[in-house]
Each structure stands twice: as structure tokens, then as C-alpha cells.
Amino acid sequence: MTVTLPLVNGTSYSTINAYSKDLLHETVKFYENVLGLSSREISETSYILSNGAVTIKVVLSEDSTKAQEHSKRVEFFSKNQSSIDWRTAASSATVFNSADICSVRQKLAASNSPTQSFPSELNPLLLYSIDPLGNLFGVTATKNAISTKPTEKVEESHKKRDLTSKLGSYTDLSSQLATSVDYPSLPTKLNPNKAEKAIAVMTSGGDAQGMNSCVRAIVRSTIFKGCRAFCHGRLRRFSQGGPEYIKEVTWEDVRGWSAEGGTNIGTARCLEFRQREGRLLGAQHLIEAGVDALIVCGGDGSLTGADLFRSEWPSLIDELLKTKKISSEQFNRYQHLNICGTVGSIDNDMSTTDATIGAYSALDRICTAVDYVEATANSHSRAFVVEVMGRNCGWLALLAGIATSADYIFIPEQPAVAGQWQEEMCNIVSKHRAHGKRTSIIVVAEGAIDCDLNPISAKDVHSVLCELGLDTRITTLGHVQRGGTAVAYDRMLATLQGVEAVNAVLDSTPETPSALIAINENQITRKPLVDSVALTKSVADAIHAKDFKKAMALRDTEFIEHFNNYMAINVADHAEPRLPVDKRLKIAIVSVGAPAGGINSAVYSMATYCMAQGHKPYAIYNGFSGLARHESVRSLSWKDIIGWQSRGGSEIGTNRATPEEADIGMIAYYFQKYQFDGLIVVGGFEAFISLHQLEVARDSYAAFRIPMVLIPATLSNNVPATEYSLGADTALNSLMQYCDVVKQSAASIRGRAFVIDVQGGNSGYLATCAALAVGAQASYVPEEGLSLQQLSQDIKTLDESFKKAQGRGRFGKVILKSSNASKAMSAKQIAEIITAEAEGRFDAKPAIPGHVQQGGLPSPIDRTRATRLAVRAVSFIEEQQDVIKSARAADDDFVYEDKAVSATASVIGIRGTHVVFTPIRHAYDFEADIEKRMPKVIHWQATREIADYLVGRKRV
Numbered sequence: 005m006t007v008t009l010p011l012v013n014g015t016s017y018s019t020i021n022a023y024s025k026d027l028l029h030e031t032v033k034f035y036e037n038v039l040g041l042s043s044r045e046i047s048e049t050s051y052i053l054s055n056g057a058v059t060i061k062v063v064l065s066e067d068s069t070k071a072q073e074h075s076k077r078v079e080f081f082s083k084n085q086s087s088i089d090w091r092t093a094a095s096s097a098t099v100f101n102s103a104d105i106c107s108v109r110q111k112l113a114a115s116n117s118p119t120q121s122f123p124s125e126l127n128p129l130l131l132y133s134i135d136p137l138g139n140l141f142g143v144t145a146t147k148n149a150i151s152t153k154p155t156e157k158v159e160e161s162h163k164k165r166d167l168t169s170k171l172g173s174y175t176d177l178s179s180q181l182a183t184s185v186d187y188p189s190l191p192t193k194l195n196p197n198k199a200e201k202a203i204a205v206m207t208s209g210g211d212a213q214g215m216n217s218c219v220r221a222i223v224r225s226t227i228f229k230g231c232r233a234f235c236h237g238r239l240r241r242f243s244q245g246g247p248e249y250i251k252e253v254t255w256e257d258v259r260g261w262s263a264e265g266g267t268n269i270g271t272a273r274c275l276e277f278r279q280r281e282g283r284l285l286g287a288q289h290l291i292e293a294g295v296d297a298l299i300v301c302g303g304d305g306s307l308t309g310a311d312l313f314r315s316e317w318p319s320l321i322d323e324l325l326k327t328k329k330i331s332s333e334q335f336n337r338y339q340h341l342n343i344c345g346t347v348g349s350i351d352n353d354m355s356t357t358d359a360t361i362g363a364y365s366a367l368d369r370i371c372t373a374v375d376y377v378e379a380t381a382n383s384h385s386r387a388f389v390v391e392v393m394g395r396n397c398g399w400l401a402l403l404a405g406i407a408t409s410a411d412y413i414f415i416p417e418q419p420a421v422a423g424q425w426q427e428e429m430c431n432i433v434s435k436h437r438a439h440g441k442r443t444s445i446i447v448v449a450e451g452a453i454d455c456d457l458n459p460i461s462a463k464d465v466h467s468v469l470c471e472l473g474l475d476t477r478i479t480t481l482g483h484v485q486r487g488g489t490a491v492a493y494d495r496m497l498a499t500l501q502g503v504e505a506v507n508a509v510l511d512s513t514p515e516t517p518s519a520l521i522a523i524n525e526n527q528i529t530r531k532p533l534v535d536s537v538a539l540t541k542s543v544a545d546a547i548h549a550k551d552f553k554k555a556m557a558l559r560d561t562e563f564i565e566h567f568n569n570y571m572a573i574n575v576a577d578h579a580e581p582r583l584p585v586d587k588r589l590k591i592a593i594v595s596v597g598a599p600a601g602g603i604n605s606a607v608y609s610m611a612t613y614c615m616a617q618g619h620k621p622y623a624i625y626n627g628f629s630g631l632a633r634h635e636s637v638r639s640l641s642w643k644d645i646i647g648w649q650s651r652g653g654s655e656i657g658t659n660r661a662t663p664e665e666a667d668i669g670m671i672a673y674y675f676q677k678y679q680f681d682g683l684i685v686v687g688g689f690e691a692f693i694s695l696h697q698l699e700v701a702r703d704s705y706a707a708f709r710i711p712m713v714l715i716p717a718t719l720s721n722n723v724p725a726t727e728y729s730l731g732a733d734t735a736l737n738s739l740m741q742y743c744d745v746v747k748q749s750a751a752s753i754r755g756r757a758f759v760i761d762v763q764g765g766n767s768g769y770l771a772t773c774a775a776l777a778v779g780a781q782a783s784y785v786p787e788e789g790l791s792l793q794q795l796s797q798d799i800k801t802l803d804e805s806f807k808k809a810q811g812r813g814r815f816g817k818v819i820l821k822s823s824n825a826s827k828a829m830s831a832k833q834i835a836e837i838i839t840a841e842a843e844g845r846f847d848a849k850p851a852i853p854g855h856v857q858q859g860g861l862p863s864p865i866d867r868t869r870a871t872r873l874a875v876r877a878v879s880f881i882e883e884q885q886d887v888i889k890s891a892r893a894a895d896d897d898f899v900y901e902d903k904a905v906s907a908t909a910s911v912i913g914i915r916g917t918h919v920v921f922t923p924i925r926h927a928y929d930f931e932a933d934i935e936k937r938m939p940k941v942i943h944w945q946a947t948r949e950i951a952d953y954l955v956g957r958k959r960v
């Protein structure tokens with residue numbers, strides 16, 4: 005089945021891309037859940053965005069009768085489309101809208117419905133519709149009518165994906181059909197007043213790394229969309245100064261800002277704004293400066309203020325009119341305050357978003373500091389109490405605790421029991437010492453309290469440890485945590501959120517609730533500002549009311565998951581295991597492929613979590629060939645893995661050989677010998693192939709009839725069934741730092757560009773993300789290839805840009821070229837072509853970071869994600885025991901084809917807003933391009949468009 009949906013003019017590429025993916029996913033789910041086709045009966049799924057249309061393709065297997073019948077059904081329906089005429093309507097209206105669906109309904113009802121000649125289970129046919137806001141609807145066509153409500157399943161998935169808050173109002177389809185109301189027009193680029201719109205950005209509260217990227221993205225996106233950009237330059241405060249402090253800014257003003265720490269437009273905490281008079285003055289200044297929309301980048305406090313400002317706006321302008329501070333024209337024009345929030349704060353304390361801009365950079369500073377402190381602590385066998393920021397939120401302390409495998413943490417959400425924490429902490433520290441650890445690291449959040457709300461300070465903890473007899477020091481990290489430049493994640497988050505904030509204010513109507521731009525797992529989302537503020541406040545209220553259970557529940561689910569993981573792995577091998585003896589397993593871990601940041605963290609977390617549960621963890625050293633040749637299996641003890649959480653490379657070695665290459669028979673023999681109950685494979689595409697080989701080999705080798713999970717880990721980020729692989733973030737940071745350095749060198753020379761060769765096999769992920777993070781002039785990736793026309797266009801753009809530079813700094817340029825983007829042209833050759841074409845006006849040099857991209861120490865993101873995925877993988881192995889056991893009971897007759905059994909070998913991945921397990925068989929058969937060693941669907945495609953337009957790159 006192929007469905008082609010024409011794109012709406014002006015709908016952002018990222019929206020369409022994201023929803024095409026959802027649509028494809030829904031289609032497959034529909035086939036599986038509604039029509040009962042198994043994944044094996046669906047032989048191909050893909051979507052293509054081209055020529056102003058998205059084409060969703062689902063090919064059903066020819067050898068399935070059910071599938072054939074369904075195909076006939078679709079074919080019949082397709083043939084009747086011309087008489088129904090909805091496709092014509094769709095192409096003129098450019099969407100399937102309510103009117104089109106109405107017309108299908110009427111015409112189908114009037115016609116002799118074709119459905120009656122088909123078995124009843126094939127009756128439902130789902131029509132999909134994407135409205136101009138990107139909402140996805142499903143409609144069921146049955147014998148006599150088209151049900152006007154989205155099917156239950158689609159409705160459920162609506163709820164799950166939280167489209168309502170993501171994209172503004174979701175109007176029930178049935179009411180739309182009944183009244184035939186038209187969808188609101190898409191305003192982003194079509195807004196007739198766009199040229200008149202003045203969009204201002206301000207940063208507020210404590211500074212945070214990444215705020216500059218956010219401002220840069222807002223300014224450039226605003227200008228790109230044909231509006232005027234303003235910054236509250238030296239204003240520094242909402243209500244201080246006059247309109248003269250709100251300055252118009254140009255494209256060039258924000259050049260190079262992504263690589264700078266802090267916020268260049270200044271920030272402050274403004275007491276006056278907490279009072280109505282302060283907000284009144286703020287309103288007056290905005291109106292006098294002619295600002296139509298305001299984007300605030302700040303923390304929970306700033307956004308609380310912004311929300312209050314929004315709610316008070318009508319009364320503020322009333323008063324300004326009455327007191328003649330503004331004219332009646334101004335009053336009429338500025339009736340509605342168009343305001344939007346992006347969350348910039350190192351504290352990560354805003355509800356409804358997983359991360360705030362700056363939080364991961366601050367975490368990076370903390371982890372680096374603790375890694376440094378570890379070395380001196382180890383030398384003296386000392387204890388260190390490390391105090392971290394976070395105000396009333398324990399996120400930084402919790403994540404730092406996981407990432408550095410700290411011995412104990414204090415966070416406000418889970419206060420220590422007054423009078424008891426001393427003994428508990430000493431107990432754990434002593435046990436760790438007894439097990440051979442020479443250092444003790446205690447992380448204390450600055451807002452740490454006990455359950456009576458008494459603050460617990462670093463000094464309090466220090467005294468207790470001294471009493472225990474430990475040579476103890478305090479390190480207060482302070483503002484170092486807000487220092488330095490942003491990590492890649494924050495630059496990307498800030499950039500994508502800045503772009504989305506501009507879209508949100510342009511989409512906004514007086515009826516639209518003000519948006520907060522959030523991120524949930526990997527997806528940029530919009531949430532109603534008012535709800536986010538209220539939820540954030542309720543966490544503080546709950547803590548204040550000593551309702552810590554509620555406070556914890558109100559933090560996002562990821563926070564709770566991190567907390568539980570920390571608690572579990574921290575008592576590994578010391579406390580009584582959680583599971584009864586008969587539930588305890590032997591679980592092995594093996595690394596396959598190239599080293600990647602986070603592999604050690606995954607092994608550490610897997611092993612410690614296994615110990616906490618009562619399982620026995622085994623490491624297979626040096627990949628499958630190590631096992632086949634040298635029986636390199638060792639059970640891991642707590643002492644073996646001290647410090648692994650934060651180490652780079654792979655302590656258990658790694659090897660590219662797949663089981664078949666290594667000797668699958670020998671591997672089965674050793675699996676049998678050690679009686680493994682579960683296997684975790686960590687690695688990239690070879691690991692993916694390996695897991696598939698093991699699953700297929702279950703047919704012949706009983707030893708593989710155990711639950712098996714792949715934790716994707718590769719800097720290429722090319723493993724199917726996940727949008728994210730461990731190691732990609734570490735690599736991205738290494739590459740980004742490298743780019744910053746050469747960019748600075750290029751800027752000093754004035755007229756120079758560097759062409760940087762980027763690793764990643766056939767995947768353009770690294771080059772694409774690095775381009776976004778550093779503001780590269782262009783990136784060439786294998787998915788697109790490199791045409792001479794595009795190169796020539798990029799040289800022209802470079803030329804224009806250097807002309808504008810007129811010898812000023814900040815104009816250092818980099819071009820990123822994935823090694824496999826072109827076999828014909830290397831980075832060196834491209835640099836030579838650019839130099840020759842420039843005829844002396846500027847030059848270009850190649851730069852090859854090579855294996856530096858594998859990174860040194862794993863980034864905090866890779867460490868903490870590794871922990872999360874490893875704990876989930878072990879839980880999966882536990883949960884799947886019963887399924888596999890009952891299948892195994894049949895022995896020779898192992899139910900190989902059974903869907904549930906085949907799903908016991910899965911890839912754990914992050915997809916959209918969820919951590920999901922995808923059966924390896926499904927991922928291999930339908931989601932992988934084995935020849936290219938790539939997933940079929942490229943999820944980062946949309947960011948390429950953004951990266952391009954933010955540097956003014958033109959596509960040919």
C-alpha cells in the first residue's frame with residue numbers, strides 16, 4: 005500500500021518528517037493490531053519525503069493469504085478513489101481535511117460499498133489524515149459508513165504521544181466532521197503580518213551554557229522567516245531601562261555565539277518584576293519598543309514570572325491606557341501578549357521537560373571535576389564531599405551520583421531521615437571500603453535537606469565522615485558549574501528549541517495557550533506554559549509540605565527511574581539481593597564492534613544491577629572471537645569493576661567478529677557450558693548482525709534459547725530500531741571541541757575555512773549534529789552524497805560570507821564532510837578545490853580528527869543513558885524468562901516462529917518519546933538496510949534543514 009500525502013505549503017519539514025515517521029509506525033501497528041497480520045507478513049515499510057509530498061509505503065508479503073486479501077481490498081478501494089474523488093480534493097486542498105473525509109463518507113455510503121465482499125476482519129480500512137497542524141487522524145471505513153471517530157487505537161496513541169500539548173488544540177474529529185469546520189490555516193510562513201512582526205528574546209535568571217545558541221537560533225530563525233529580531237541587550241532586566249535597551253539585531257550580530265559560554269545579551273534576577281509595578285513597567289517598555297512577541301529563555305522563576313506577566317497583560321495594558329502611558333492605537337495593537345518560554349537553567353528543575361538548556365553542560369563540569377578529584381582522592385585514600393548546585397532540585401546531584409558512581413548522594417526530593425542518614429551513609433561507605441575501594445565520593449545538592457526540612461550541608465557530611473576516621477575534604481564546585489562552553493547536547497537543544505520557539509510565536513493566535521518549548525526523550529515538544537509552571541510549583545509545594553512521595557511522583561518519570569537505578573546499583577553486593585534464590589540468573593555481557601563511550605558504563609551498571617538483584621554477571625572478553633578461541637569468560641566481582649562507570653574505551657575488550665565469523669558452534673558450546681540465562685550485546689551494526697545471527701541460530705542451538713538484548717553503542721549512531729546509540733554523544737563532543745579549535749584558528753587567519761573529515765560509516769549523524777552545534781557552513785553526508793553543483797554553490801556562499809567579514813574575526817568557517825559522503829572527493833581534495841576557486845580571496849585546509857572522535861572519557865549523557873539501558877536490559881531478561889522457558893519446554897519443537905518467543909531477542913532503543921524493545925527479527929527484516937549498514941528511516945534528517953538555514957546555506 006502506498007499513500008501519498010501532499011505537503012502543506014509552509015509546514016515545517018521537521019513537523020512533516022516527525023509525523024511521517026509516526027504515520028509509518030501507526031500504519032504498521034494498524035496492520036499488526038487491527039488486521040492481525042504478523043510482522044513477517046509486512047515485508048517493507050518506508051517513507052520518502054520528496055517533491056512536496058510524503059509517500060508512506062507498506063509492502064505486504066506475497067506469501068501471506070491474509071495480506072493478499074488485504075491488498076485486494078486496498079486495490080479495490082484505490083480504484084474507486086477516482087469516483088470518490090478525495091484524492092483530487094486532497095491535492096487541491098493539499099491535505100486530507102475534514103471535508104475530504106466527509107466526501108469519502110458520503111460517497112462511500114451512497115455507493116455500493118465494496119467491503120461486503122470481504123471477510124469481516126478485513127473490513128476496517130484506516131484512512132490517515134494529517135491536518136495543517138500536523139495532527140494525525142485515523143478513520144475507519146466500514147461497510148456502510150466511515151466511522152467518524154478516530155479508532156480506539158489511534159485515539160490511544162494520540163493520548164500517548166500527547167499531541168494536544170505538542171501542537172496546540174486537538175479538535176475531536178467527529179465534531180469537525182459534523183460541522184465541517186475548516187482547520188485553522190497554517191500561519192508559520194503564511195502569516196500576512198509576518199513582515200511586521202517584531203520578535204524579541206531575553207535571557208533571565210542565572211546564566212546557563214547554551215543560552216547563546218538559543219539566542220542565535222531565535223535571531224536567525226526570526227530573520228529567516230521574514231520578521232525583525234530584537235534582543236533585550238543591555239536591558240538585563242524585564243522592567244529596568246527603557247525601550248532603548250531593546251535593540252534590533254542582525255544576522256551577523258550573533259555569528260559564532262554557539263561556541264561561547266554564558267549569555268552575551270546579559271541576564272539578571274530582577275526583584276522589581278516580582279511586584280506588579282515592575283511588570284507594568286515591563287509591559288510599557290515592550291509596547292514602546294514595538295515588540296509583538298517575546299521569547300524568554302530562563303529557569304523556573306523566569307518562566308513563572310513570564311506566565312504571570314501573560315495572565316496579567318490585559319489589566320496591565322488597561323492601566324497603561326488609563327494612565328496615558330500608551331496610546332489607544334498601541335492599546336489596540338498589543339491586546340494580546342504573545343509569549344513563549346524556552347527553559348534555560350543548569351538546575352533542570354522545570355516540570356514537563358526532560359532537560360533544560362545548560363543542565364547537561366553543568367553536569368559535564370561536575371563529572372569532570374569529580375573525575376579529577378578521584379585521582380587525588382585515590383592517591384591519599386581520601387573521602388571527598390562534593391557540593392553541587394541545583395537550588396531546590398536534586399537532578400544535578402542525582403545524575404552526577406550515577407555518572408561518577410558516587411558512594412552516597414543527598415537530594416531534596418528524597419530527604420535523608422534525620423538522625424539516621426549518618427549511620428546509613430557510614431555503613432555504605434565502610435562496605436565499599438571493605439570491598440577494596442580507596443576513595444569515597446559523596447555528592448551533596450546545595451538544597452539537600454533531611455525529612456524535617458533541616459538543611460544538610462557539606463560540612464555536616466564532612467564531620468560525620470571524619471568521625472568515621474576518613475581523611476575527608478570538601479570541594480564546593482560553585483559557579484564553575486555554570487562556566488565554560490556548552491556541550492553538544494545543549495547547543496543542539498538550545499538551537500532546536502530556539503527555532504521551535506519562533507515557530508510557536510508565529511503560530512500563536514490570541515486563543516492559543518502560551519507555549520513552553522520542551523524536550524521529551526529525543527523530541528522537541530510544545531507544552532502549555534501555564535501547566536508547566538503549575539506543575540513545577542507543585543513539586544516545591546510538596547517538598548515544603550513534607551510530602552516527599554508526591555514530590556518524587558511529580559518529577560518526571562525519568563528522574564524516578566534514575567533514582568531507583570542509583571539506589572539499586574549503589575548497594576550492589578552488600579545488601580541482601582532483592583530476588584529469591586530461584587529467580588537468580590546467570591547473565592553475560594559482550595561487546596562487539598568498535599569502542600564507544602559508555603560501553604564500560606553499561607558493563608558496570610549491568611554488573612552492579614545484577615548483583616543487587618542476586619544474578620551472577622559474566623563478561624565475555626574480546627568479543628565473540630575471544631570466546632570462541634580462548635573461552636574468555638569471567639564472572640565479574642564488585643572489586644573488578646570499581647571506576648568503570650567513568651572510564652573510556654571497553655575494559656572487556658571488543659571485537660568486530662560476528663558469531664558466524666567467530667565460530668557459532670563453539671559459542672553455543674560455551675553458552676551451554678556456562679548455562680547463561682540471558683545475554684546482553686553492546687555495540688554497533690556488527691552487534692546488531694550478531695544478535696540476529698544468534699536469534700536465527702536458536703533453531704539449531706538450544707543454548708541461544710535465552711533472552712538476548714542489544715544495547716546500541718556506536719559513534720555512527722546507525723543501529724536500526726533506535727534513534728540513539730551509546731557513544732554518539734561522547735563522539736559528538738570530541739568532534740565539536742575539535743571544530744571549535746580549528747574554527748578559532750580559521751577566524752584568526754581571517755580568510756580561511758577548514759574541511760573536516762568526519763567518521764561514522766554511511767551515517768551522517770555525527771556530521772549533521774556537529775554542523776548544528778558549531779554552525780558549520782555546510783555538511784556533506786553519505787545519505788545525500790556530494791554533487792559538484794552543491795559544492796560550487798557552497799563555495800559561492802563562502803565567498804559572499806568572507807566578503808561580508810571584511811577582515812573581522814568570528815568568521816572562521818568549517819565544512820564537515822563524512823568520510824563516505826563522497827568516494828571521489830576527500831576532505832583534502834575539497835579543500836584544494838575551494839582554494840583554487842577562491843583565487844586568492846581565501847583558502848581552505850583539510851583537517852582529520854580520526855579516532856579522536858571515539859572520545860576520551862564517556863560523556864555524562866552516555867554514562868547515565870548506559871545505566872538506564874543496562875538496568876532495563878537486565879529487567880527485560882528477567883521478565884522474558886517465563887516466555888522462553890515455556891517455549892524451551894517444547895525442546896526440539898522450540899516455537900521459533902512464535903512472535904512472543906522471537907521478541908525475547910530484542911534491541912533496546914530510544915524512539916520518539918519512549919524507551920522501546922524491538923524484536924531483532926523485525927528490526928533486521930524491516931528496519932535495516934543491511935547492505936548500507938544503516939536504518940531505513942533517518943530520524944535526524946529534519947535537523948539538516950535547520951542547520952542549513954541558520955548559516956544561510958542554499959541548496960541546489
Ligand SMILES: Nc1ncnc2c1ncn2[C@@H]1O[C@H](COP(=O)(O)OP(=O)(O)OP(=O)(O)O)[C@@H](O)[C@H]1O
Nearest residue numbers: 209210273274277278302303304305306309349350
Ligand atoms: N513568582 C514570580 N513572579 C514574578 N516574577 C518572578 C517570579 N519568580 C521569578 N521571577 C522573575 O524571574 C527572575 C529570575 O528568577 P530566578 O532567580 O528564580 O531564576 P530562574 O529563572 O529560575 O533561573 P535559575 O534558577 O536558573 O537561576 C526573577 O529575578 C524575577 O524577575
Ligand SMILES: O=P(O)(O)OC[C@H]1O[C@](O)(CO)[C@@H](O)[C@@H]1O
Nearest residue numbers: 210303349350351393394395486
Ligand atoms: O547566580 P547566583 O545568584 O550565585 O545563584 C546561584 C543559583 O543559581 C543557580 O546556579 C541556577 O539557578 C542555582 O543552581 C544556584 O542556587
Ligand SMILES: [Mg+2]
Nearest residue numbers: 303304305349
Ligand atoms: Mg530556577
